[in-house]
Amino acid sequence: MKRWVIGMRDAFFNSLYNLAKKDKNIILVTSDTGAICHDAFKKKLSSQYINIGIAEQNMVGVAAGLAMSKKIVFIYAIIPFATMRCYEQIRVALCGMNLPVTVVGIGAGFDYSTLGPTHHGYEDVGLMNLLPRMSIYNVSDSMMAGEITKTCYKQSGPQYIRLDREGLPLIYRRAKQLNIAKGFTVLKEGRDGYIIGTGRMAFTALKVAEEMSSASLKIGVIDLFRVKPLNKEMIWQVIKDSRFIITLEEHFVCGGIASILGQFLLEKNAQIPFKTIGLANEFCRKYGTREYLRRLHHLDQDSILKSLQSWLRGLD
Amino acid sequence: MAKNKIPFNKRLTAKEIMCLRRKASWVRAKILKMAVRAGAGHVASSFSCTDILVVLYYSGLLKFNPKNHSWPGRDRFILSKGQAALALYPVLADLGFFPPSKLMTFSQNGSILGGLTESHVPGVEALTGSLGQGLSIAAGIALSAKIDNKKYLSVALLGDGECHEGSVWEAAMFAGHHHLHNLIAIIDYNRLSATDFLKHSLDLEPLKDKWESFGWEVELVNGHSCEDIFYAFRKARIRTFGKPLVILAMTVKGKGVSFMENKPIWHYRIPAGKELKIARKELTFKQL
Numbered sequence: 001m002k003r004w005v006i007g008m009r010d011a012f013f014n015s016l017y018n019l020a021k022k023d024k025n026i027i028l029v030t031s032d033t034g035a036i037c038h039d040a041f042k043k044k045l046s047s048q049y050i051n052i053g054i055a056e057q058n059m060v061g062v063a064a065g066l067a068m069s070k071k072i073v074f075i076y077a078i079i080p081f082a083t084m085r086c087y088e089q090i091r092v093a094l095c096g097m098n099l100p101v102t103v104v105g106i107g108a109g110f111d112y113s114t115l116g117p118t119h120h121g122y123e124d125v126g127l128m129n130l131l132p133r134m135s136i137y138n139v140s141d142s143m144m145a146g147e148i149t150k151t152c153y154k155q156s157g158p159q160y161i162r163l164d165r166e167g168l169p170l171i172y173r174r175a176k177q178l179n180i181a182k183g184f185t186v187l188k189e190g191r192d193g194y195i196i197g198t199g200r201m202a203f204t205a206l207k208v209a210e211e212m213s214s215a216s217l218k219i220g221v222i223d224l225f226r227v228k229p230l231n232k233e234m235i236w237q238v239i240k241d242s243r244f245i246i247t248l249e250e251h252f253v254c255g256g257i258a259s260i261l262g263q264f265l266l267e268k269n270a271q272i273p274f275k276t277i278g279l280a281n282e283f284c285r286k287y288g289t290r291e292y293l294r295r296l297h298h299l300d301q302d303s304i305l306k307s308l309q310s311w312l313r314g315l316d
Numbered sequence: 317m318a319k320n321k322i323p324f325n326k327r328l329t330a331k332e333i334m335c336l337r338r339k340a341s342w343v344r345a346k347i348l349k350m351a352v353r354a355g356a357g358h359v360a361s362s363f364s365c366t367d368i369l370v371v372l373y374y375s376g377l378l379k380f381n382p383k384n385h386s387w388p389g390r391d392r393f394i395l396s397k398g399q400a401a402l403a404l405y406p407v408l409a410d411l412g413f414f415p416p417s418k419l420m421t422f423s424q425n426g427s428i429l430g431g432l433t434e435s436h437v438p439g440v441e442a443l444t445g446s447l448g449q450g451l452s453i454a455a456g457i458a459l460s461a462k463i464d465n466k467k468y469l470s471v472a473l474l475g476d477g478e479c480h481e482g483s484v485w486e487a488a489m490f491a492g493h494h495h496l497h498n499l500i501a502i503i504d505y506n507r508l509s510a511t512d513f514l515k516h517s518l519d520l521e522p523l524k525d526k527w528e529s530f531g532w533e534v535e536l537v538n539g540h541s542c543e544d545i546f547y548a549f550r551k552a553r554i555r556t557f558g559k560p561l562v563i564l565a566m567t568v569k570g571k572g573v574s575f576m577e578n579k580p581i582w583h584y585r586i587p588a589g590k591e592l593k594i595a596r597k598e599l600t601f602k603q604l
Contacts, residue, residue: 047463053493058452058486065456065470068392068441089449089483096443097435 008145008167013037015149030076031059056081060089067099079105079121094158095131102152108164109250113290117283126255128160135159136228140202142167151180183226190220193244198224198257201248244273253278336542340370341601344572346406351586354423360570360582362403365504371545382412385438392457394442396450397475398432413439448481455491458499471500477509491560492531499560500552506569510583527562539565
């Protein structure tokens with residue numbers, strides 16, 4: 001199966017499987033969370049695959065022990081369980097001892113839309129951002145998911161990868177278009193201002209920018225996939241002359257890239273109008289499709305468009 | 317001594333036992349001195365597991381190399397009850413992991429030695445102190461050794477109050493399921509936690525049955541008897557298959573100072589004035 005016709009999850013684990021075939025030190029630990037590609041791990045690399053059971057605290061501790069013994073460990077669960085159930089273990093064991101363990105969380109934002117607030121992932125970026133030494137990658141399409149494993153494999157400290165089950169349509173047609181080390185991509189040059197999107201919202205940002213752009217208004221788009229550490233200087237070079245900046249994420253605005261970039265702009269003493277689009281600090285207790293939940297929380301293309309148009313009118 | 321293999325039928329001689337007891341007295345006296353100087357530290361918790369640490373480190377049971385503390389062949393010892401750092405640090409300094417002169421900086425401004433086990437200290441494997449994490453880490457190390465067919469042991473010393481944490485039992489289930497024969501847990505079973513007796517807060521009994529039902533082999537020992545600890549641990553060294561081993565070490569919190577023994581109040585307190593004089597006197601080594 002080719003990477004570009006599959007979702008992020010399988011793109012990520014297919015790529016990990018190919019690395020693991022060559023390096024016996026790669027270990028994948030899951031807390032009873034599946035992916036199609038795990039079957040190949042189970043069958044062909046059984047000594048490198050552990051289903052540890054529904055026990056995330058122990059999963060992180062065991063991963064720490066394996067990493068202390070020179071293993072390169074990937075742990076995998078749905079976002080709330082990969083990040084919150086075992087938060088303190090991640091804080092003390094992985095970050096405190098700076099161990100090369102990659103925490104892979106699946107189900108960004110409303111991905112598990114029918115399962116309700118226990119399975120939604122809208123606090124994770126903020127939580128991981130608080131932890132010293134933790135790197136955060138919020139993946140925006142399947143191409144990136146397949147490429148990011150190579151970066152994780154080489155890093156020496158803890159990392160958090162935020163995956164979505166959705167990975168299509170692609171933003172990046174070829175791997176060459178991606179510079180993971182840079183931490184962000186300017187998907188569209190902007191003359192007047194930029195929308196900075198993260199995760200799948202980078203794709204929505206592109207659509208919104210296309211709709212809004214005209215001869216008199218050129219809005220650019222940045223895919224901010226490495227949320228931490230932020231590539232501050234290079235991002236600043238891109239946005240410093242903007243008339244406005246907009247952040248877009250399927251995450252709480254408080255703690256998300258809105259908070260992170262807002263703080264950055266304050267540090268820079270930037271006098272640039274700043275608009276944040278994301279989720280209000282509330283649990284979502286409604287069920288249905290992801291598109292429905294996005295509409296409900298004004299994160300669909302039309303709502304974003306309307307909100308931005310009225311905000312931009314207010315700027316003039 | 318450290319790297320020597322001990323024969324499987326090795327018995328401790330009377331002289332060796334006396335040396336271990338003398339060392340334990342020295343460690344307890346050092347604990348007291350460091351805590352008094354700092355005005356900080358968990359003295360009673362540290363006294364509780366002093367004999368266990370002394371037997372592990374001085375009888376040849378644990379393999380380590382103070383000159384190369386990351387020697388790949390070493391046994392991995394995780395002090396999961398991190399508050400006993402005060403007992404571990406004198407042992408590590410005495411064995412040459414770091415200069416003994418550092419001991420008196422314990423908990424002072426700028427010191428690397430604090431109240432809980434710090435992994436930046438030479439000879440310390442893991443950052444602990446947040447209870448309930450050490451056994452999972454030790455299990456991960458044991459699993460890794462098993463995968464790579466390495467001979468070293470992974471050992472975790474836990475407090476009994478620590479066994480209230482659910483993560484301990486996640487780790488116990490995991491180790492039992494994976495038959496981690498190279499994993500040893502030692503429980504410092506003094507029946508007291510920070511503020512009360514466990515039977516009043518959350519009783520662990522029947523603790524032996526609990527561990528057995530999780531797939532562990534259980535050894536019950538007197539945690540202040542050098543011979544008991546030595547023989548229970550020695551068994552673990554020669555096992556090559558089967559179950560993980562838990563040593564339930566029956567201990568007395570505050571052991572060695574009569575007025576501190578079994579008194580919850582001494583979890584945080586440090587002797588002063590008259591008490592300090594009595595404590596010092598009681599900790600002086602007496603040959604039986």
